[in-house]
Amino acid sequence: MSTLEKHLHLGRLPPRPAVPGGGGQSSSKMRMGPGRKRDFSPVPWSQYFESMEDVVVENENGKETFRIYKSGSEGPVLLLLHGGGHSALSWAVFNSAIINRIQCRTVALDLRSHGETKVRNPEDLSAETMSKDVGNVVEAMYGDLPPPIMLIGHSMGGAIAVHTAASNLVPSLLGLCMIDVVEGTAMDALNSMQNFLRSRPKTFKSIENAIEWSVKSGQIRNLESARVSMVGQVKQCEDAASPEVPKAIVEGIIEEEEEEEEEEEDYEGRGSLNKRKKEDDTETKKEHLYTWRIELSKTEKYWDGWFRGLSNLFLSCSTPKLLLLAGVDRLDKDLTIGQMQGKFQMQVLPQCGHAVHEDAPDKVAEAVATFLIRHRFTEPIGGFQCVFPGC
Known part of the structure; x- marks a missing residue:
């Protein structure tokens, strides 16, 4: 694996040619004939989630507000945690896919300093603080008797999901899923991550421009997902060139x-x-009217804490576990041994970039649905028939 590919674990894919279609729901939209222009206009969250709300959490810092997007009314809750720099909207297309396959509820959360979540100390992105946030949101939503919950996290969010599970902050934890995050690969990438972050555009002249860049650079290979996801990654610049200024x-x-x-x-x-x-x-x-919502370069002091010891922490969780990877070469030694011992279920989804759940939302939804049905945590709907993988 190249050094640039190792950068994936902070939620960013290095520039490379996009794969048309990406294997996701929008593949037909990406395969356009000669002369046809692709539509890079943003799409609202309401096309994928049933509702949006702000969950107020009270702690030692006072009141903090966490933005969530929800779907479903019955079955286990799939609590979705996004990668670094992304937002809950990165789960939009996956959300539609999973809701149509199994009986479940989904809650996609904007982690602190990301998306539309507002906290009093946004600079604190330690694994301890962020995992406590997840536990606090669950308590605020469901009280002392939360429904069965499966934590599903991508990249940084996968690490936070593991820390949350290992700290027993979700008392009704049903299962745990990490998407394309492995300790060894992530730790190898940290030394050169700053150079990669500096190589990205600092600003975009419009949201359409940001969406186009994300697809053409290969950060998100699925145009449908990029059109809803990038809205949560960028914001209007707060300067004299902003449209708010007459x-x-x-x-x-x-x-x-x-x-x-x-x-x-x-x-x-x-x-x-x-x-x-x-x-x-x-x-x-x-x-240049839009810029990144969060400056990932300023979070460097927390990177080590997100990933160091993650493999053993993941293996130590007693709940059923699922690991979804874009390539088998991402496995480190501890996870390789654990997988051979049958300590978790693993599935490789090839021809995807790091944003696996965005590039191939149908395939990820099928893998998660199959996992839940296999463990008898839920039932299929809409005629969905799962095929149990060999690995």
């Missing part, structure tokens, strides 16, 4: 800068050159 004010600032520049001109040629440069910079700023 155009007259922006123009006034530009005019003042140009007047000062003209007064400082030593000669006409130099002044014209500076003025053109100023105008070019201003136009660039006016176009």
Whole structure:
């Protein structure tokens, strides 16, 4: 595995050519004939989830608000935890797929500092704090008698799911699923992660532009998922170029800068050159209206805590476990031994990028549904027939 591929475990896929269709629900939409333009416009969450709400949690820091998206009314709860830099919306297409296969309820959570969740100390992204958040949200939603819950986490969210399970913060835990996160690979990637984060675009001129970049760079290989997911990853820039600032004010600032520049001109040629440069910079700023919701580079001090010891922690959880990987080469020594000993169920979903549940939502939904049916945690619906994998 290349060094860049190891970067996947913080929730980011290094730039590479996108695979049309990605094996997900939108494959037909991605295969467009010559001359047909793909639609990069955003899609609302309401096309995939039944409801959205804010869960208020009271702790030593006061009141904090966690955004969740929900579907279903009966069966076990699948509590979905996204990867670093992503949001609950990364589960949107998977949500539609799983709800149509088995009797279950889904709750997709925006983790602290991500999406629309608002907390008093957003800089604290330690595994301990984030796992406590998950437990607090479960308690706030269901009280002392929560329904059976299966934790499903991707990348960073997978690590947080394991820490939550190992700390017994969900008393009704039914099962545990990690998606494309392995301690060995993740730890190897940390040293060069900052360079990768610096290589990404800092700003986008529109949400459509951000969606287009995510697909063409290969971060999300499924256009359908990217159109709903990227909305949770970017936000409007908070500066003078923001649409909230009246155009007259922006123009006034530009005019003042140009007047000062003209007064400082030593000669006409130099002044014209500076003025053109100023105008070019201003136009660039006016176009760059969106940026990342969270600066992952500032969370570096927590990366080690998310992943170190994760394999043994995962293996120590007594609940039934499922590991979904984009490639078998991601397995480290501890998980290889554990898998040979039958301590967890593993399934490899090839031809996917790191965002497995976005690239191939149908395949992930089928794997999760089969796991739950195999353990008799739920029943199939809509004629779904599971095929038990050999591994």
